[in-house]
Amino acid sequence: MTATLDELGLRFGTDKASQFHNYLNFYESFMAPLRERPITLLEIGVFHGASLATWAEYFPHAKIVGVDIQPSAKQYASERVQIELADQSNLQHLAELCAKHGPFDIVIEDGSHMWEHQTTTLRALFPFVRNGGTYVVEDLQTNYGAMQDKYRGVASETCVAFLKRWMDVFVADDLMDLEGVEDAFLRTYGRAIDSMTFHRRACVIRKRVLDADWRLNRGEPLSPRPADALQVTLNAHVGMRGDVFGAGGFVDEGADLYTFQGISLASETGALEYRVRSPEGEWSEWAAEGVFAGTRGLARAITGVCVRVVERAAALHVVETYAGFVGGISSQVKDGEPCYAPNGAAMRALQVVLRPKTE
Numbered sequence: 001m002t003a004t005l006d007e008l009g010l011r012f013g014t015d016k017a018s019q020f021h022n023y024l025n026f027y028e029s030f031m032a033p034l035r036e037r038p039i040t041l042l043e044i045g046v047f048h049g050a051s052l053a054t055w056a057e058y059f060p061h062a063k064i065v066g067v068d069i070q071p072s073a074k075q076y077a078s079e080r081v082q083i084e085l086a087d088q089s090n091l092q093h094l095a096e097l098c099a100k101h102g103p104f105d106i107v108i109e110d111g112s113h114m115w116e117h118q119t120t121t122l123r124a125l126f127p128f129v130r131n132g133g134t135y136v137v138e139d140l141q142t143n144y145g146a147m148q149d150k151y152r153g154v155a156s157e158t159c160v161a162f163l164k165r166w167m168d169v170f171v172a173d174d175l176m177d178l179e180g181v182e183d184a185f186l187r188t189y190g191r192a193i194d195s196m197t198f199h200r201r202a203c204v205i206r207k208r209v210l211d212a213d214w215r216l217n218r219g220e221p222l223s224p225r226p227a228d229a230l231q232v233t234l235n236a237h238v239g240m241r242g243d244v245f246g247a248g249g250f251v252d253e254g255a256d257l258y259t260f261q262g263i264s265l266a267s268e269t270g271a272l273e274y275r276v277r278s279p280e281g282e283w284s285e286w287a288a289e290g291v292f293a294g295t296r297g298l299a300r301a302i303t304g305v306c307v308r309v310v311e312r313a314a315a316l317h318v319v320e321t322y323a324g325f326v327g328g329i330s331s332q333v334k335d336g337e338p339c340y341a342p343n344g345a346a347m348r349a350l351q352v353v354l355r356p357k358t359e
């Protein structure tokens with residue numbers, strides 16, 4: 001019978017097994033599907049090598065990399081296990097580690113347990129976790145109580161406090177405006193996860209990255225783009241997506257679930273102005289190109305839009321607006337006409353076509 005992860009941990013004597021931290025019974029829930037795959041597993045902190053031996057036995061086809069600051073850790077290298085000497089508080093060391101061995105399917109941080117080191121390592125290594133991969137922070141009990149004096153170091157914030165801020169961005173979803181989040185890491189990765197699960201003394205983070213650049217529109221135009229159309233860029237703030245850019249003047253995320261909360265437009269002539277309609281049917285003030293109309297972080301879907309050519313360019317250009325609304329409703333209007341669904345449905349697609357005036 002194949003040994004469980006905890007049985008192997010008990011055999012090799014790692015403190016991750018059930019006789020102490022009891023991490024391994026929990027880890028097996030996400031590690032079991034990877035057991036026969038040629039994954040790359042990175043562990044920060046070698047100690048006596050017991051957990052590395054456990055990983056090597058459990059993952060027979062995996063590349064196992066152990067990292068430690070102590071040269072004595074080299075004794076635990078084997079045919080299945082590579083040992084790298086590095087300081088987890090040194091960003092260059094971490095970058096070199098990722099360049100040499102990344103990307104990673106699983107990262108387990110079990111190093112110094114210093115608050116600063118836990119957070120620094122997470123920030124540095126998480127970008128190199130594969131889509132669908134897992135990052136584990138262990139021994140978070142060092143952030144509390146009598147252990148604080150020993151592990152605080154120079155940090156002003158515990159790793160747990162950082163994880164809580166991350167959790168706020170993730171759980172709040174589009175009710176929190178990412179532009180108001182000061183931390184660049186959280187703006188980038190705050191919502192790029194499937195889950196953040198807290199265990200006794202540990203946290204497991206499952207990574208998720210949307211296809212390619214999630215800020216680029218992948219939909220289809222609502223109407224064929226005329227050959228004489230001028231360049232228009234549409235930035236739509238879309239619920240559960242964030243800001244989505246349509247360089248061709250259109251954004252359509254393809255489902256009623258993704259409704260617009262606001263827009264901004266930019267054209268090659270600077271000839272447009274626009275306003276949006278609130279859920280209550282009220283229109284915003286006219287916005288010049290590049291100015292955002294609507295809301296971010298309030299989960300308030302707009303129900304209409306009105307786009308017109310500014311007065312100074314009215315003799316040169318004309319604009320057409322095509323919009324799609326929840327429930328399959330669509331609308332097409334010309335310059336300056338309001339575009340909305342009669343039943344007040346939320347808007348879920350938009351295309352703006354700016355053309356030279358031919359009359």
